[in-house]
Amino acid sequence: MLANQFLLLGAVLFCIGVYGVLARRNGVAVLMSIELILNSVNINFLAFNAMWARNGSPAHISGAVFALFVITVAAAEVGVGLALVLMLYRTRKSIDVDKIDALKG
């Protein structure tokens, strides 16, 4: 059924996002990679919601509600994240996350 394709898209996006978080050094690019993961989560939720609405009761809606919450909270998270990256730039003139290594031990 159609859910497979969506789940595959979700899995691929998830992997790209995880790779981006681990490999990218630019702070904003890391934030964008995290957004990719969250989007893969949303695609999963909506695909599963459609699946359960077809198999179970047509009024099934909890997956879509979850996706709405994810979108809302992700916006708040990125707001804080961009503020932190901005602060990083002001204090260090660089947003390279690999260069934040003053604390060690």
Added chain:
Amino acid sequence: MDAPFVTPTLDYHALAPEIVLVGALAALILYDVFSSELNKRVTAAIAQLGLLGAIVPILTLWAGDPRSMFDGAYAVDKYAIILKGLFLAAGYLVVLISVHYIGEGDYWEGEYYTLLLSSVLGMMLMASARDLISVFVALEVLSIPGYMLAAWRKRDLASGEAGVKYYLMGVFATAVLLYGMSLVYGLTGQTQLRAIADAFASGQAPKPVLSLAIVFVLVGFAFKVSAVPFHTWAPDTYEGAPTPVTAFLAVASKTAGFVALMNVVAVAFHGQTDVLRWMLVPLAAITMTVGNLIAVRQTNIIRMLAYSGVAQAGYMLCPLAVMGTFVKANDMAAADNSVRTLLVYLIIYAAMNLGGFAVVIAVARRTGSGEISSMRGMFQWAPGMMMALAIFLGGFAGIPPAGGWFGKFAIFKTTMDAGALNDGAGYFLAFLIGINSVIAAFYYVRVIWTMVSGNEGDLPQAPLKSPAALRAAVFITAVAVVAIGVVPTLVSHITDNATLIAAATGR
């Protein structure tokens, strides 16, 4: 599609603690906007009043019957009420140790307490959350203010680094957790924890996907509770963040992470004993051992407390790791008992850790450093603070009469009970707890020794004078730790009727 919308009934009494806290939050913001820059001290008083005021409905709820709302998605039972009380008390103590630190520095007081209260609000929601959506929302409500608080000294390189590391790790963990939750939802079609447990019990979900979903969820929470190998953010964040914020993150935030873990693992996943076991037993074993071994090398007291906190997280994972053994033996009372063990440990851990950080802040007011060597001769210039820190460190090491021994003993007994049920992992964990307690005792006692031994060459220092709020925080936590150590029934009796699994699943 034409099922009519039914307005859920709101139980205002059950929500009263949260409503009081939201009221205090609103008052704080309004006061902050309309007051002059010189009167910001009042914001701390408003925050304290809000936190104490919210304890009143906690007490009335404690006397009444368990309540639940939204078809059981929001539960106010004994388990939730104990945790809410703990979060409010921890929040109050953090305000006490923050007042002078924040007031004397170039900080933004109104916003600081607003964020602190928001985070406590998220923790209280977490205690009652019995639904994946509310677990997620509560987790974010408590985490997002935490990211900002960690970076509070925004012109300071270390604080900024603390905030960015905490944020990136935390958000990444949440994203992985969400992916796991989406798989759980896909397998069951449910978001309510109890319904998920029922759907899993029917055995229709394919095992590989089910295992993958549980692993993703557990990895997400492992970041939050700083379990090895997902602990790397914790020492850096603790060292860089303002110390009162460190105390808040180390106690309240970590406790909330464990509460989320308990809610999800004990209610939704308790039937999946084999996956939980293969995931949690190694996690607990590695976490306590690695945490303790790195803590031995630390020369900075905050980093030492951070790694000791990692090791403590390992102990706290043990009851959850062996919970599956009891479920498998169909002994649900014992399974609930292991949740209760963790609850007891969390209460004692909060008191010891908050007290420890309060003393560190008091000492750093004089020495301006967190190095253990700077505490030399403390017995002469700050005997009271030194005795208090000795009590807290003795508690971590599990030396009576400080309260820590009881928490450790309860966890040790739970793992031994699991071992008695033909579960080698139970004995293995009990053995590791024993070994680790010896390693841990070494570095805790070393700090006490440094404080007692004087520095002959130096001039005698003037006695340390600490602000009243800080002294009060140290006094309250020290009394609590000793009282629990001498009369352990104080905590064990409170938690007697706190059943999480039975209350949520009816098993």
